Structures are given as structure tokens and as C-alpha cells.
Amino acid sequence: MKRKLLSIAAALCFIAGAKAQTSYGIKAGLNFSKLNISQGNLSASSDASTNFYVTGYADLHLANNFSVQPGVSLQGKGGKVVGEDAKLNLMYIEVPVNLVYSIYTGEVGNIFLGAGPYAGFGVSAKAKSGNITESGSFSDAGLKTFDAGANFLAGFKFANGFLINGGYSLGLTNFSKYPDETGNFKNRVFSVGVGFQF
Known part of the structure; x- marks a missing residue:
């Protein structure tokens, strides 16, 4: 599954890159993440x-x-239970490939809408319960490192390259190693941020 997703992403990038005008961008912001x-x-x-x-x-x-936007992303995810003062922070490196449609609004800039798949690899897990905090690998936390799902994004890119954006990430894979004991875990993330496209 991992190899298939990455092979598809690489093929899309190669095909698009052969004919495409290319620009580059960077985005950063806040994730509001939950665990389903x-x-x-x-x-x-x-x-x-x-x-x-x-x-x-x-x-x-x-x-x-239309444009296609392959990328590399560092994503903080996880969730918390307020009443129990418990929190799980998960850090992923992800490879998203989004198809983006732009609606031009004259000299000001353009509205953009997009969607596409992502593949993610967990690099660190941190659990906090009360005053106790533990950090380690996904394996130590009883979690699978691989995650995959779908991204949805929207925003506005100004004519000077500055952009504001929001998005939603829908995790589609269960990343619990022990679903019979803990249940199935899936990521759900709403994000907002800013960026610049060169």
C-alpha cells in the first residue's frame, strides 16, 4: 500500500513536471487535530x-x-481528553499531492480550491496524562507509523504571492497496532495558515 501510493505520487509529479510551468511555495500554520x-x-x-x-x-x-501540487510536510496531529487531562501529540512527515483549481479575480489575485491524497510516516509520539509525560516512537506507543488519507484545501492567493488558506485532512487508515484492545484510531485535522508562492 505504501509503495503503491508513493509510486502513484511520483508518476503524477513526473508526468506533470514534463509539461508544466513550475513555481514553488511554502505554507505554515496551526492544526486543530482530533482522534476518531x-x-x-x-x-x-x-x-x-x-x-x-x-x-x-x-x-x-x-x-x-488547473495545477497539481506535490509537497513535503511536517504535520503535528493527535488529540486530548480535557476531563482526564490526557493528551497525545503525534508528529508526521507527509507527502501530499493535491489537484488545485484557481478562480481568478482580476489584479487582486485568485481563489483556490483543491483536494488530493496524502501518505504520512510517524516520526515521534508524546503522551501526557496529568503531570506524567512520555516521549518515544510510534511503536513504543502501540501505533503504526504509516498513515494515509485525503486533503481538502481552500484559500486566496494575492497577486504578490502571499496566500491565506484553510484545510481539512481526513485520515482513512487505522494506525492502532492493537485495534481489538484500543479500537481503531484515525486522524482528523482542521488547519489554518499563511504562506508564500514564488
Whole structure:
């Protein structure tokens, strides 16, 4: 599964890059992330925890108002339970590939809308319960390192390259190693941020 997703992303980038006008951008901002936990017919979400993201990407112009944006991103995810003072912070390196449609608004800039898949690899996990904090690998926390899902994004890019954006990331893979004991874990992330496209 991991190899298939990365192969598809690499092929899209190669095909688009062969014909495309290319520009580059960087985005950063806040993630408001939750964990969706399900077992059998039961499902619940954690409270949202606040984290950050930083993304570098290429914008490969395809035709008319369409472009494809492959990138590399550092994403903070996780969730918390307020009443129990418990929090789980997860750090991922992700490879998103988004198809973006731009709606030009004259000399001011353009509105953009996009969606696409992502593949992520967990690099660190940090759990806090009361005054006790533990850090380690995903494996130490009983979690799978691989995550994949879909991104949805929208924003406004000004004519000078500055942009404001928001997005939603829908995790589609269960990353719990022990779903029979803990249930299935999936990431849910709403994000806001700013950036610049060169």
C-alpha cells in the first residue's frame, strides 16, 4: 500500500513536471487535530488539540486554471481528553499531492480550491496524562507509523504571492497496532495558515 501510493505520487509529479510551468511555495500554520476512535458500531472523537504544520510544495501548472501540487510536510496531529487531562501529540512527515483549481479575480489575485491524497510516516509520539509525560516512537506507543488519507484545501492567493488558506485532512487508515484492545484510531485535522508562492 505504501509503495503503491508513493509510486502513484511520483508518476503524477513526473508526468506533470514534463509539461508544466513550475513555481514553488511554502505554507505554515496551526492544526486543530482530533482522534476518531471506533470499535464495532461505536465511534467517538477526542477533543481538539492545537499543533502546527509546515509544508513546502511545487505548483505544476497543467492547463487553464488547473495545477497539481506535490509537497513535503511536517504535520503535528493527535488529540486530548480535557476531563482526564490526557493528551497525545503525534508528529508526521507527509507527502501530499493535491489537484488545485484557481478562480481568478482580476489584479487582486485568485481563489483556490483543491483536494488530493496524502501518505504520512510517524516520526515521534508524546503522551501526557496529568503531570506524567512520555516521549518515544510510534511503536513504543502501540501505533503504526504509516498513515494515509485525503486533503481538502481552500484559500486566496494575492497577486504578490502571499496566500491565506484553510484545510481539512481526513485520515482513512487505522494506525492502532492493537485495534481489538484500543479500537481503531484515525486522524482528523482542521488547519489554518499563511504562506508564500514564488
